[in-house]
Amino acid sequence: MNTTINTLAGKLIPAVAALTHQTAVAVPAHTATTHTSTSFNHMMVTTSITAFSIVCVLLLYQFWRFYQRAQRREADIRQQLWRQANYDYLTQLPNRYLLQKSLEEAIIECQQSHQQLGLLLIDLDGFKDVNDIAGHAVGDRLLQNAALRIQSCARSGNTTAKLGGDEFVVVIPNLRDIQVLHDIGAKIVDTIRSPFYIEDNQYFVTASIGIAVFPDHSKSGEELMMFADQALYAAKRAGKNQYQFFTQTMQREIRDRISLTHDLRSAVANGELHLVYQPIYRLSDLRLIKAEALLRWQHPTRGAIPPDVFIPLAEESGVIIEIGKWIFDEVLHDLSAIDLLRLQGTQISLNISPVQFAHPQHLMAFIKRLQRSNIPCERFCFEITEGLLLEPSRVTQDTLKNVKQAGIKLSIDDFGTGYSALGYLKKYQIDYVKIDKSFIKNLEVDNYDFILCRSIIQMAHELNIKLIAEGVENARQESILKVINCDYIQGFLHGKPAMFSSLLEQVYQQTAHQRVHSLMNSETKH
Numbered sequence: 001m002n003t004t005i006n007t008l009a010g011k012l013i014p015a016v017a018a019l020t021h022q023t024a025v026a027v028p029a030h031t032a033t034t035h036t037s038t039s040f041n042h043m044m045v046t047t048s049i050t051a052f053s054i055v056c057v058l059l060l061y062q063f064w065r066f067y068q069r070a071q072r073r074e075a076d077i078r079q080q081l082w083r084q085a086n087y088d089y090l091t092q093l094p095n096r097y098l099l100q101k102s103l104e105e106a107i108i109e110c111q112q113s114h115q116q117l118g119l120l121l122i123d124l125d126g127f128k129d130v131n132d133i134a135g136h137a138v139g140d141r142l143l144q145n146a147a148l149r150i151q152s153c154a155r156s157g158n159t160t161a162k163l164g165g166d167e168f169v170v171v172i173p174n175l176r177d178i179q180v181l182h183d184i185g186a187k188i189v190d191t192i193r194s195p196f197y198i199e200d201n202q203y204f205v206t207a208s209i210g211i212a213v214f215p216d217h218s219k220s221g222e223e224l225m226m227f228a229d230q231a232l233y234a235a236k237r238a239g240k241n242q243y244q245f246f247t248q249t250m251q252r253e254i255r256d257r258i259s260l261t262h263d264l265r266s267a268v269a270n271g272e273l274h275l276v277y278q279p280i281y282r283l284s285d286l287r288l289i290k291a292e293a294l295l296r297w298q299h300p301t302r303g304a305i306p307p308d309v310f311i312p313l314a315e316e317s318g319v320i321i322e323i324g325k326w327i328f329d330e331v332l333h334d335l336s337a338i339d340l341l342r343l344q345g346t347q348i349s350l351n352i353s354p355v356q357f358a359h360p361q362h363l364m365a366f367i368k369r370l371q372r373s374n375i376p377c378e379r380f381c382f383e384i385t386e387g388l389l390l391e392p393s394r395v396t397q398d399t400l401k402n403v404k405q406a407g408i409k410l411s412i413d414d415f416g417t418g419y420s421a422l423g424y425l426k427k428y429q430i431d432y433v434k435i436d437k438s439f440i441k442n443l444e445v446d447n448y449d450f451i452l453c454r455s456i457i458q459m460a461h462e463l464n465i466k467l468i469a470e471g472v473e474n475a476r477q478e479s480i481l482k483v484i485n486c487d488y489i490q491g492f493l494h495g496k497p498a499m500f501s502s503l504l505e506q507v508y509q510q511t512a513h514q515r516v517h518s519l520m521n522s523e524t525k526h
Contacts, residue, residue, distance in 0.1 A: 090140055095163075096164065102161075103119070103171055103224070110215075115176065116175035116178070117172065117173045117175060117213070118171075118172040118212075119211065119212050119213075120185060120210070121167065122208075124143075124192065127139065130205060134203065149188075154170050158171060170188075185211060189209065192207035208241065210227075210232030210235055210244055212245075230250045231246040233254075263299065267299075272299065273296065273323065275327065275334070276499060277292065277502075280489070280490045281495070282488055283478070283489050290346060291503055292351075293348060295311070315354075315355050321362065324362055327350065328365075332370075336375075338504065344510075347380065354388045357392075360395065378409070381408065381411050389412075389424040412430055414434065415435055432466050434470050435457075435467060435486075437471025440481075445480060450484070453469070453486070466487040466488065468489070469489050469491075472490065472493050
């Protein structure tokens with residue numbers, strides 16, 4: 001542009017000079033006065049043209065500078081927009097979009113060189129807890145530090161990217177030995193496990209990693225991501241804080257889960273679900289006091305699906321909300337078909353998922369229906385998990401408060417398998433604690449399970465909480481639980497899950513037996 005201006009000025013100035021000369025020659029000289037006046041006019045014209053030329057040159061120069069600045073600004077904006085579209089703003093790592101392009105290019109390169117490629121999908125276990133408890137500022141710092149740690153584990157030439165949330169990806173092209181993936185996976189797990197020091201506090205997370213290999217598992221980048229995700233899920237199910245390679249078995253399991261989830265969505269409408277009730281007995285006199293409503297699924301082609309298989313699927317897919325509503329309707333239908341006096345005060349326990357507390361519309365509608373009916377809310381107990389109470393949302397806290405105010409009892413299910421913190425038991429006015437059957441199975445006098453159960457019972461009694469032992473299957477377990485003052489038992493020893501009519505029959509027989517016993521005592525006294 002400078003050359004252009006110099007050239008323009010070189011042409012403009014001689015042209016002005018020529019124009020001035022022609023003007024001077026063209027003017028006639030009549031008198032001396034006229035000649036002087038004409039000379040002055042010529043000089044003014046020449047000066048004006050020269051000034052005008054200089055202004056034009058200056059304006060052109062200013063326009064050129066403005067144009068250059070605009071070009072630079074436009075280039076900066078384009079660069080900024082490109083970076084925003086291709087990089088994560090927090091960690092400055094490539095994002096999902098740029099990762100896809102890099103992965104495709106790396107796969108083409110490995111195809112041409114006949115080499116393998118490894119893809120590691122990394123998820124930070126426990127990050128959500130840190131983010132919820134310590135705040136998003138600390139969570140962001142932790143993600144930044146985690147990104148640096150993961151990058152330090154990868155080799156030069158590898159791509160480290162952030163997918164979003166707390167997920168990262170490492171692409172390792174030109175592999176000559178699969179052992180490299182084992183080494184990098186173990187190194188990432190180890191480095192993430194170390195504490196993060198942020199604002200004078202320590203925070204702990206772990207890494208679960210799923211690994212897929214090109215071309216062993218797939219030749220498609222999209223499928224490699226999907227298979228790595230399946231391996232990641234397997235790593236989490238296996239206990240987290242580890243890495244897992246994708247296998248064909250995982251793929252079959254995933255397809256089976258997807259198929260079951262699809263079928264579960266129509267199970268309610270197809271009438272495939274039903275409820276059974278398992279009695280809960282007072283240990284001191286083996287009187288039937290409570291009963292737990294349990295969900296069963298009879299699949300049309302697969303037969304009976306175990307609850308520990310389909311309940312997690314229902315929770316993950318959100319179908320549990322619809323199923324929960326169906327359970328409420330079914331229980332009320334069972335109760336409305338009888339005279340409540342026939343139940344003799346038996347309390348019905350319902351398992352409530354954390355998902356239902358997060359979306360409590362059906363749960364609150366159930367309570368309102370109870371309040372409008374002749375069924376006391378005190379006749380129901382909601383069984384919840386420990387995890388629900390650790391960091392409950394505002395919605396969950398409000399729902400728990402409404403449940404207690406309505407008079408419905410609360411029970412902690414599978415106590416001892418999770419965090420087993422007694423502090424929240426008092427805070428949320430828990431009425432019952434159910435000791436998990438895994439502690440009852442091997443219960444013997446003075447063994448570890450005995451000491452643990454006795455400690456739980458003693459501490460719970462201090463808080464006026466009643467204890468229910470699950471999975472009681474033999475008389476020895478029953479007698480040991482009596483010794484350590486357990487309040488209630490539930491298990492196959494005295495009552496298997498059965499239809500509602502069977503529960504009513506047990507209550508009726510129990511009532512009849514008590515009447516006979518009372519009559520005999522009365523006759524003995526007379």
